[in-house]
Amino acid sequence: MYVATKGGERAIGAAHAWLAEERRGDPATPALTVAQIREQMTLAVARVMAEGALYDPDLAALALKQARGDAVEAAFLIRAYRTTLPRLGASLALDTAAMACDRRISAIFKDLPGGQTLGPTFDYTHRLLDFALAAEDAPPPPAAPEAPPASSPAPRAAAILDREGVLQPEPEGADTPPDLTRAPLELPADRALRLQALARGDEGFLLALAYSSQRGYGRNHPFVGELRVGAAAVEVEIPELGFAVAIGEVALTECETINQFAGSTTEPAQFTRGYGLVLGCNERKAISMALVDRALRARELGEADADAPAQDEEFVLSHCDNVQASGFLEHIKLPHHVDFQAELELVRRLRAEATAAQAAASSEAAG
Amino acid sequence: MTVSTAEMAQARVRADAEARAPLLEVAGLTRRYGARIGCADIGFDLWPGEVLGVVGESGSGKSTLLACLAGHLAPDAGRVLWRDRDGRARDVLAIPEPERRLLARTDWAFVRQNPRDGLRMGVSAGGNIGERLMAGGARHYGRIRGAAADWLARVEIDAGRIDDTPRAFSGGMQQRLQIARNLVSGPRLVLMDEPTGGLDVSVQARLLDLLRGLVREMGLSAIVVTHDLAVARLLAHRLMVMKDGRVVETGLTDQVLDDPQHAYTQLLVSSALRL
């Protein structure tokens, strides 16, 4: 006699206990500390902060530990936590031109005020596995040589072009930008809203879209006008004081691209730009975001045939969030036997009808 | 379907009312693209049962005019009055969007040059024809299918193709299907944009013949935009010649083509004859 399965609750409890065991791994190996993840898996932490849309390296490290290193799962943990936090206020717009750069390069000028700073980059490393790192208790690497601190902040490369008028100026945005986390996404979206969505969007998705635009699916000829990685002060206006106070700083990666020019015989030619800004150190994401931002401006800038995937606002914005995407993708694991039963019953009925019709036809032919 | 004598009488009364007033009155219609003129100061009346040909070379503004009339483009100035089924004159440019869409799937028809733009390529021929009926509220599958089969026959497509998608059709068949899809709702105004463009000459001839028959049989009122004077001569009662966005000559078709007055029309006619 069949008895309907009970015990979903027990199964869930047991599964979660097993998961905890798997997360810990072999107990003979020392457990990872959150501090170790925060200090030594910094780029993973940065990705979780960016896609989780919350700047907190400790929580991001904890989320990574809990998620067994799965960045998308960790970003989801951060998002679910973030949404419960009260909103105390909004900061002033970050002044990224004044940020303390660890790295700052421009691909469009050989040199520029503030200089080119290579910084801690994988660029020009030869990708050879360093077996020395496999050794436990290796001594810390020798200190890197230090340059004298920059005497003045590095102005943005775009500002230099701005002065000459060869770069299209951007219109001022609304005083209060839209907030993707407080209002439903409605299309068409303005640029501020698009950038918000891209900033928390999935790195892999943006990378693929940006790459597709480079390969001709909505080509827009980007130059990296400037890429900078560093820390910017966060300032908040305190009503009681009447002036702004710095409440801390955040690590950021900013990329501004200079793109193909528009113009005609009557309108002087000007370069256009794309913009990417990401929490933490993540150049790949920042550059991708700038390319996709620029691609999404195709219609606004009057480019013909703006029908490549990277140029399709509704397509990009509806699918760039990996917390939404992975949730919906994975929900097909849930039981669907009621739907399936309904389809199965329908298919059986259609088959029976078709078979009956065939039989009737052949008996008619025979008769 | 049977038609009662009362309905026939009503239809006659309506036809009489229509005959005394133009179906469409267009005045001062202007559309610019920035500094460039799309079409300027266009005015004409279209009477019930009349076919107006609009001829001119590409860039003359005839497609812009048609798009403005159909509501696909908003004109910068001008007025378009439409006589509805109750005999009232309606300002087409002021009709609210829902009503305009309703008109577009009932009383008006728009036949595009490329049938791919006017058909649902993933939907069967029957579904393509039935769409306007269903959008208008038809809910009897058998009758919808019957109408689709009837219209396939009228545009000379084998009834056995009713469940095939237009992807499997030749260019000429696709265009005939598009015509059936548009005419099934018994529209009172048909706009056609180069209906024979892009077809082989022999296919064109057959399509023109079919269109001419349908126009006569159904008493269609139509505006046909074409660069092909042969199409205009066969279909249109009256012609409007356009150049650089303006009308340069109007008149009865034979009159305009046999005795063109404007220098541009003369050029157009003589270059066509040289072919």
Place this chain on the structure above:
Amino acid sequence: MTPDDADYTFAYLDEATKRMIRRAVLKAVAIPGYQTPFASREMPMPYGWGTGGVQLTAACLTPDDVLKVIDQGADDTTNAVSIRAFFAKVAGVATTESTREATIIQTRHRIPETPLTEDQIMVFQVPIPEPLRFLEPRETETRRMHALADYGLMQVRLYEDVARHGAVTLAYAYPVRVAGRYVMDPSPIPRFDNPKLDRSPALMLFGAGREQRIYALPPWTRVESLDFEDHPFEASKPDRPCALCGAEDSYLDEVIVDDAGGRMFVCSDTDHCANRRAAGAQASAP
């Protein structure tokens, strides 16, 4: 660093968020079948796993409510267990498996067999709220189609089914027309359940978290399944009784019982089946 449970407000969502959701619910009730956008929040379960329903339930719950959660008709499926445990923890409300005792019923893919009452709210989890989505992928265009009640394309889809298969081949998520106006996706319930939507005494709320939409059927709203006059809608189910309680009129799950392809059909609504058996009903011997 981990927040204590006490750090969360009643039913998890903060009061401002609940008010925002209630406003959307009021609008949805005022325009039956219309998809009202709302600022859906991230929830501690994945999108696609009932976040829309969970937010609706959280916004509707009061401490006196009795909550029932079902998935595929059953109270004991894992996702139902998980959501019920969530609310028991963050709201401390009483939970039940009994349809009659419940004041709020959150469901995925089914409507209970037991008739609902005016004192109950049904909350549906909705994956894709847009009935026109697979005909027209663009939200900007489908919203215009709804605004203009431009539904010819939906009927064309049904026509194509009948032309090809002799019947409409939508087995679940079968589209309905609400109060003669909006075409609505009833969520992926089997079409067997569609008639239960029509003039239901209970308030029906539909929540799509990921897609940020809420829609509603106020009590006693007319709900018609789209069809043709000569191919009328049929609420179909396997033509056999439940192997446990013998019910002839309830929706059935097919269960494979052995390697030889042996199968049995049992009520999908576990509460309904248990009640019938408790009242002495049983399957007639085969």
